[in-house]
Amino acid sequence: MEHKSIWEDYSKTINNNIKPFKNIKTDILIIGGGITGLTTAYFLKDTNKKITIIDKSLIGKGVTSKTTAKISFLQQDIYGKITKMHNSKIAREYYESQKEAINIITNIIKDNDIKCDLEKVDSVLFANKESNYKKINKEKEILTSYGEKIKDYQDNIIKNGFSVSNTYTFNPLKYLNSLKKIIESKVSIYENTIATSIKKIDNNYLVTTNNGTIKTNIIVLACHYPFFIIPYLFPVRTYIEREYVCAAKVKDTKKITSINVDKDLCSIRYYKDYLIYGGIDHRLTSKIDYGNNYREIKKDFINLFNQEPEYMWMNQDIVSNDELPLIGKIKDNIYISTAYNAWGMTNSTIGAKIVSDLIKNKDNKYIKLFNPRRINLPLIINSIIGLFHYLKAYIEGLFHKSNPHYVKIKGIIYGVYTDLEGKDHKVKLICPHMKCSLVFNKEELTWDCPCHGSRFDIDGNIIETPSIKKI
Ligand SMILES: Cc1cc2nc3c(=O)[nH]c(=O)nc-3n(C[C@H](O)[C@H](O)[C@H](O)COP(=O)(O)OP(=O)(O)OC[C@H]3O[C@@H](n4cnc5c(N)ncnc54)[C@H](O)[C@@H]3O)c2cc1C
Secondary structure, three states, rough: OOOOOOOOOHHOOOOOOOOOOOOOEEEEEEEEEOOHHHHHHHOHHHOOOOOOEEOOOOOOHHHHHOOOOOOOOOOOHHHHHHHHHHHHHHHHHHHHHHHHHHHHHHHHHHHHHOOOOEEEEEEEEEEHHHHHHHHHHHHHHHHOOOOOOEEEEOOOOOOOOOOOEEEOOOOOHHHHHHHHHHHOEEEEOOOOOEEEEHHHHHHOEEEEEOOEEEEEEEEEEEOOOOOOOOOHHHHHHEEEEEEEEEEOOOOOOOOOEEEEEEOOOOOEEEOOOEEEEEEEEEEOOOOOHHHHHHHHHHHHHHHHHHOOOOEEEEEEEEEEOOOOOOOOOOOOOOEEOOOOOOOOOHHHHHHHHHHHHHHHHOOOOOOHHOOOOOOOHHHHHHHHHHHHHHHHHHHHHOOOOOOEEEEEEEEEEEEEOOOOOOOEEEOOOOOOOOOOOOOEEEOOOOOOOOOOEEEEEOOOEEEOOOOOOOO
């Protein structure tokens, strides 16, 4: 069994652009080379502007390399949730944005003859707990009112579900690889280049990176979680959800994807002769024994499918406190697209379209819906609740039972992991991003921030941002 996603072998096929630079000038700087960054570059490539993408590691190594890659508008009970939190008009607009995103992404694939194993499948939403049947019925009712054709669905795992059609699956890294090839002749790409600060100088921005500085007129933050805290206060507007995924070859595959609304979330899709199963969806600040969560999902997988997983991985996505993505302008000439609520294939695509339309001064009917500077009551209430979650995780992290032993040197606490050869690896237990206490993930041998999702290896090197400093 390998601790990596089923797609990660494909990221090796993406050519790297590790070229050193000192100081460069560009018109548009896209920070982040995942699906958001590359799709934005795709829409901007013909604008006669100089476009540059930087990525802290390699293209296709971020969250997109660990997704389950369902391209769907059936997103658990999202329309019921948005109707309750906002209103039915906003829920309908969100639905339309997802349908449009599906058209855009499938057209990009068809127009450019991209070989990324795109497959049209039905998508199923289900609840196995009777207490959740109401949520399913509500979602059915809303989608029927939008004109979707709904069919009831049951099988050996699914007790009560329904399906919709015109949804898809694909291989996300084959897609990213092709997008990269399409844009490469018009866009400069620098990998292993981490943005660490942004300064305004006259009408331009000066972005500092580990390689050199970049002077730019426009910045697109496509880096999943922004690395700065002020301005914009991103950590207050959002929280992180983590999910664990297993995959193994099976004898029978189906042309469906499925997802449930029960708390112990379970999602299924197939890829060639593999079954991909997602489970134990939790807010990052709870269930912080991340190594143990792996062991639990492995047990679930063996119970359900009677075999061991061949691949296991975990992934995390950002959820905004009012359930709608954050897409658009946050400041003069700085744009963001993120907080996709674990539905980033559609939302990154519509996000890239909105941001590129804003840069081109074109109208887009979803600008208001996803306005990243919006303030509303659910956002305020959930942001306050979120602060308590952060505090709880901070305190729990300090005393966490899965941590290896501690040493205190000159008043600073270090966590020490001793490897199989007896060598000690010592790191400070404080995340440089917002000073949360780190917890040890025994399965992957990483130090993870239970508040905002930064991750470090046993020697303190960054695996995942928002921290831009090693520990
Ligand atoms: C378990 C799980 C399953 C999911 N399944 C689905 C699904 O079935 N369907 C769906 O639609 N969505 C799904 N999602 C959500 C989806 O995967 C994400 O929303 C999406 O991949 C995010 O893409 P991105 O480009 O914004 O981020 P990323 O792919 O992470 O790209 C951001 C890039 O920015 C770089 N970066 C970060 N900081 C810096 C910096 N300071 N300087 C330079 N570069 C930087 C990173 O290295 C990274 O490459 C799932 C999420 C999870 C957690």
